[in-house]
Amino acid sequence: MNTVTSDAISDLDVSRYRADFPILDRTAASGAKLAFLDNAASTQRPNSVVDAMSDCYRRYYANVHRGIHTLSEESTHAYEQSRKSVAKFIAAPSDRQVIFAGGATAAINTVARTWGDANLGPDDVILLTIAEHHANIVPWHQLAARTGCRVEFLPIDDQFTIADDVVVEALDRLKPKLFAFTAASNTLGTVFPVKRWTALAHDHGATVLVDAAQAAPHAVVDVQDWDIDFLAFSGHKVCGPTGIGVLYGKEPILDAMPPFMGGGGMIHKVTTGGFSCAELPEKFEAGTPPIVEAIGLAAAVEYLADIGLDRIAAHEHRLCQHADDGLRQIDGVDVVGPTPDHKGGIVSFHVDGVHAHDVSQQLDTRGIAVRAGHHCTMPLHHHLKLSATTRASFYFYNTVEEADRLIEAVREVRQKFAPSGRKRRRRSE
Secondary structure, eight states: OOOOOHHHHOSOOHHHHHTTOGGGGSBOTTSSBOEEOBTTTOOOOOHHHHHHHHHIIIIIOOOSSSOOSHHHHHHHHHHHHHHHHHHHHTTOSOGGGEEEESSHHHHHHHHIIIIIHHHOOTTOEEEEETTOOGGGTHHHHHHHHHHOOEEEEEOOOTTSOOOHHHHHHHHHHHOOSEEEEESBOTTTOBBOOHHHHHHHHHHTTOEEEEEOTTTTTTSOOOHHHHTOSEEEEESTTTTOOSSOEEEEEOHHHHHHSOOSSOSTTSEEEEETTEEEEOOTTGGGOOSSOOHHHHHHHHHHHHHHHHHOHHHHHHHHHHHHHHHHHHHHTSTTEEEOSOOGGGBOSEEEEEETTBOHHHHHHHHHTTTEEOEEEOTTOHHHHHHHTOSOEEEEEOOTTOOHHHHHHHHHHHHHHHHHHGGGOOOOOOOOO
16 A cells, blocks of 8 residues: 655645544444545534534524624624625625525525526527536526526536537537536536636626536635636535535626515515515525524635635645546546546546445445445436446545545455456446
């Protein structure tokens, strides 16, 4: 087994940060030491996030924007300060442009049900990539069913990337009203050139939405530099709580959009004859918002900013390269994704003769937590002629020793199952 240490692959003191995550010290059900390599699905939370949320519940929790008593004012202040922290994290010009939603999925659905319903009709086109998560596919299919527009997909090439000239050709031919794409594929790990594609789309008159669920936790996100119109990301993938996500939009676009959900909080005035909506951002935050979740999200993005997103990206890249190189050397293992130079900290793979679920189960007996299945990218897997893949996804608190355990365990699985030549039952997805 390779004896490279974590200190040798990056300047991050991994042990220092692992101490902030007690869950990483536990054992799996098998009794083996846990190696958590399922970070693309959801990351773990540092003590500072748990403490911030607990502190709110213990000391000053109350509903926001509605009371003039001490607890409500303190909760409102903390909630709105959280919005400022998130705005800073993504370099938004104003915190008015940061909308708290139930998650990245809810954020994308908000755009579909507001901007989409107001701006798309029969014969209009929405352009996606075949690598999109279902959260950036299904809302557009639903919009197409409501409005008569249609959804088109960009294919990936043999290197699991998409060339700029393919994008340009599709923009020229289809003239889409919206180009919605992921900044980084949750299955392939492919990192797409957001700034270049946004410029190309704008040159062709298209609005741009970027799904940053797999980008925001791992690299610097700058919405002004990218010049994107919309951005969505999840709280639980950036070391924050579940139940919260972020929708960013350019202010003139958000101002022009009708509100989506109606109720308390999003109104300016209500009469028996109708209503007028509140200003941004309350306009899109009907009902009691995710108060404590927002406070936890702020603690999470501040924690990541203190570490440094560039340092996180560099550590993950080197760790991914180490794992990618090791897996590619195992006979019968096919890495599904580009080379590490073109992807983030994700290594998806297929073991000949062994279903992904069986691979994942075998790795679990060794304490290694990975994801198996289609990863909410069924169109991509169909395009690749695969029913499922196994995905290992790294974060700044992972070590090269854990990557080595993954490589060795996959080698053992291949040796254990492949020589028999038995046909294994393929489970449904």
